Amino acid sequence: MLTEDLKTFIRENCGNPALGIASIDDFTPQEIRDMEQGNQTMAAYTPLISADMPVLNPREFMDGGRAIIMVGYNAFFGRDHALPGKPPHGEIINAFVNQECVDYNAARNDTIIAFLEKHGYSGMLVPAGIPQKILAARAGLGRYGKNALIQAPEKGSWLSLYAIFTDAPLEPETPLTDMCGDCEQCKKACPTGALNVPYTCDIERCLTMQAMYNKGPIPLELREKMGSCIAECCICMDACPRNKNLAVNTAVSMPLHLVHPEIAPLVNITDAEFDRLFGGTFFEFLIMEKKYLQRNAAIALGNHGGPEHVPVLIEALETQEDELVRGAAAWALGKIATPDARSILEKFLKQDPSESVRSEIQGALDRMKKH
Ligand code: SF4
Numbered sequence: 001m002l003t004e005d006l007k008t009f010i011r012e013n014c015g016n017p018a019l020g021i022a023s024i025d026d027f028t029p030q031e032i033r034d035m036e037q038g039n040q041t042m043a044a045y046t047p048l049i050s051a052d053m054p055v056l057n058p059r060e061f062m063d064g065g066r067a068i069i070m071v072g073y074n075a076f077f078g079r080d081h082a083l084p085g086k087p088p089h090g091e092i093i094n095a096f097v098n099q100e101c102v103d104y105n106a107a108r109n110d111t112i113i114a115f116l117e118k119h120g121y122s123g124m125l126v127p128a129g130i131p132q133k134i135l136a137a138r139a140g141l142g143r144y145g146k147n148a149l150i151q152a153p154e155k156g157s158w159l160s161l162y163a164i165f166t167d168a169p170l171e172p173e174t175p176l177t178d179m180c181g182d183c184e185q186c187k188k189a190c191p192t193g194a195l196n197v198p199y200t201c202d203i204e205r206c207l208t209m210q211a212m213y214n215k216g217p218i219p220l221e222l223r224e225k226m227g228s229c230i231a232e233c234c235i236c237m238d239a240c241p242r243n244k245n246l247a248v249n250t251a252v253s254m255p256l257h258l259v260h261p262e263i264a265p266l267v268n269i270t271d272a273e274f275d276r277l278f279g280g281t282f283f284e285f286l287i288m289e290k291k292y293l294q295r296n297a298a299i300a301l302g303n304h305g306g307p308e309h310v311p312v313l314i315e316a317l318e319t320q321e322d323e324l325v326r327g328a329a330a331w332a333l334g335k336i337a338t339p340d341a342r343s344i345l346e347k348f349l350k351q352d353p354s355e356s357v358r359s360e361i362q363g364a365l366d367r368m369k370k371h
């Protein structure tokens with residue numbers, strides 16, 4: 001009775017999110033191995049994750065916990081299929097850069113916790129350190145798709161997932177069955193082959209992982225495939241038939257200057273401007289330093305810019321202190337390949353103080369010769 005009352009309450013008062021109840025049972029040995037493997041892979045790219053990070057079982061998050069309420073709020077704000085456009089624009093997920101999204105979801109989580117407290121129970125949001133996708137599948141909120149994302153019936157995979165632990169005696173749901181069937185649209189659409197093994201993502205080949213978490217140079221073989229990806233690649237989400245005809249979340253704003261920023265100005269963005277646009281956001285937390293956005297923007301400009309962007313890239317070579325940014329600018333100049341680009345690369349081949357940047361410049365010149 002309590003379980004049904006809670007679910008009805010959430011549907012009626014929290015924007016009818018994707019919803020499920022998970023047991024608080026331990027993870028399976030295979031789930032733990034997968035998480036450990038994932039941590040080890042990611043630790044090679046970002047200091048946010050350590051290779052020996054312990055995998056905690058759900059019970060360790062809440063004394064006396066008896067169930068986990070999994071909710072997936074609508075994070076579909078519509079798609080701009082004209083991107084990258086002219087001048088080229090990129091994309092950063094609204095929920096990562098717009099505090100309104102965070103506040104909107106937080107208010108709904110608070111509403112759920114208030115319901116539990118009114119009925120004499122505790123509720124605790126666990127915002128990090130818990131594998132939301134595994135718990136969402138366990139909760140029957142949705143099912144893993146072949147793109148390794150959770151997709152919920154009628155609500156697709158544009159979801160902001162949250163886990164609320166509770167000591168209320170809620171009835172766990174039965175996990176859903178497969179929803180992909182013979183479909184392979186995401187695998188066909190993925191530019192890097194990251195989805196070649198169904199239901200798993202080769203995260204080292206995933207452009208979102210590279211753009212957001214890789215704190216080194218983007219591998220050469222992935223740079224053209226990055227396209228206009230400055231932060232997230234949404235190609236497999238856009239390809240998924242289950243994401244067609246979704247209800248657009250119009251309850252919060254979508255600040256276009258943050259969600260679809262013009263790429264060129266990001267290449268030499270100042271500290272002050274980066275702070276003004278992204279300071280305090282989840283995007284800043286994940287990307288950690290502006291130089292990684294600058295690196296991504298330079299690569300995106302190499303893919304979608306034109307001769308008019310050569311001065312921006314020359315400015316990066318001349319003024320940017322970080323060798324990752326200068327190296328990406330050199331690569332992009334090699335892609336745009338105008339006579340101006342060639343002569344500036346030849347000049348900086350002799351004078352850039354960094355061996356890695358000179359190597360990027362040499363590579364760019366070599367590739368220009370071949371074309
Ligand atoms: S986000 Fe992009 S690169 Fe990553 S799996 Fe999906 S389509 Fe492939």
Ligand code: SF4
Nearest residue numbers: 145146180183186240
């Ligand atoms: S595109 Fe097709 S195979 Fe991929 S997640 Fe969506 S339904 Fe599944």
